[in-house]
Amino acid sequence: MKGLKDKVVIVTGGAGGIGSATCRRLAEEGAKVAIFDMNIVAAEQLAQDINQQNGQALAVRCDITDRNVVEQAVQQVEAELGPIDGLVNNAGWDIFKPFVKTNPQEWDKLIQINLVGMLNMHFAVLKGMVERNSGSIVNIASDAARVGSSGEAVYAACKGGLLSFSKTLAREHSRHNIKINVICPGPTDTALLAGVTEGASNPEKLREAFTRAIPLGRLGQPEDLASSIAFFLSEDASFITGQVLSVSGGLTMSG
Numbered sequence: 502m503k504g505l506k507d508k509v510v511i512v513t514g515g516a517g518g519i520g521s522a523t524c525r526r527l528a529e530e531g532a533k534v535a536i537f538d539m540n541i542v543a544a545e546q547l548a549q550d551i552n553q554q555n556g557q558a559l560a561v562r563c564d565i566t567d568r569n570v571v572e573q574a575v576q577q578v579e580a581e582l583g584p585i586d587g588l589v590n591n592a593g594w595d596i597f598k599p600f601v602k603t604n605p606q607e608w609d610k611l612i613q614i615n616l617v618g619m620l621n622m623h624f625a626v627l628k629g630m631v632e633r634n635s636g637s638i639v640n641i642a643s644d645a646a647r648v649g650s651s652g653e654a655v656y657a658a659c660k661g662g663l664l665s666f667s668k669t670l671a672r673e674h675s676r677h678n679i680k681i682n683v684i685c686p687g688p689t690d691t692a693l694l695a696g697v698t699e700g701a702s703n704p705e706k707l708r709e710a711f712t713r714a715i716p717l718g719r720l721g722q723p724e725d726l727a728s729s730i731a732f733f734l735s736e737d738a739s740f741i742t743g744q745v746l747s748v749s750g751g752l753t754m755s756g
């Protein structure tokens with residue numbers, strides 16, 4: 502892909518399933534990757550792996566729900582890697598229950614991680630991108646935001662918010678040459694999906710049901726997402742902004 506070499510890219514939730522595949526792919530393309538995660542042990546392990554394979558990665562402990570922590574973490578990246586060219590808002594969390602069985606503490610946690618966290622990240626990173634008149638942001642939503650998903654009402658509300666927030670910001674910042682796009686994974690084989698299925702009365706049956714619903718006949722793999730994320734960040738996508746792409750084996754065929 503064009504134009505990723507030496508670009509500084511932050512990936513939130515970078516130590517998780519989709520996040521770690523994305524960090525590896527970006528490093529392969531020559532980018533300098535800042536791995537933002539609360540799980541600093543996993544983030545440091547990943548950074549070490551990438552650096553040993555001649556990539557460039559920096560692990561940063563960051564809880565995206567804490568605005569002060571986010572501001573400091575972004576400053577650390579600028580000091581150690583340079584001005585930020587790209588941001589992937591990927592950190593997320595989900596629980597799988599009918600809405601009437603959830604409680605307000607669960608809503609708060611879902612909203613903090615899936616909605617407030619990405620607001621904090623945009624706020625910290627966009628100022629520099631505006632000054633430099635350049636940047637690319639990829640936000641990871643979910644097909645649940647586009648077509649709904651039983652058992653994920655508050656999560657889907659947050660991801661729907663992320664989707665409309667992204668389109669609005671794409672309009673506000675197109676004059677600054679900042680591209681903002683959204684990728685919607687479907688069921689993808691990660692710890693997050695395992696957490697969702699383990700909460701069900703019959704986890705294997707739920708996994709099979711997810712797989713059956715996907716026209717291409719398999720769950721997504723983190724690498725399936727990583728390639729699309731890298732594309733949106735690259736110069737190959739320099740004329741694309743405000744768009745939403747489902748990477749979900751045809752689960753959502755949305756116009």
Ligand SMILES: NC(=O)c1ccc[n+]([C@@H]2O[C@H](COP(=O)([O-])OP(=O)(O)OC[C@H]3O[C@@H](n4cnc5c(N)ncnc54)[C@H](O)[C@@H]3O)[C@@H](O)[C@H]2O)c1
Pocket residue numbers: 513514515516517518519520537538539540563564565566590591592593594595614618641642643644685686687688689690691692693694
């Ligand atoms: N896996 C799926 O089926 C699926 C489907 C649709 C959308 N998504 C979305 O894809 C993204 C990545 O999910 P995944 O499946 O790789 O999940 P994952 O659980 O494998 O990884 C999530 C990562 O986010 C980190 N994280 C959680 N809260 C954080 C916080 N407050 N601050 C910093 N880091 C935090 C975790 O430590 C973890 O490393 C999420 O936004 C998720 O909602 C996943």
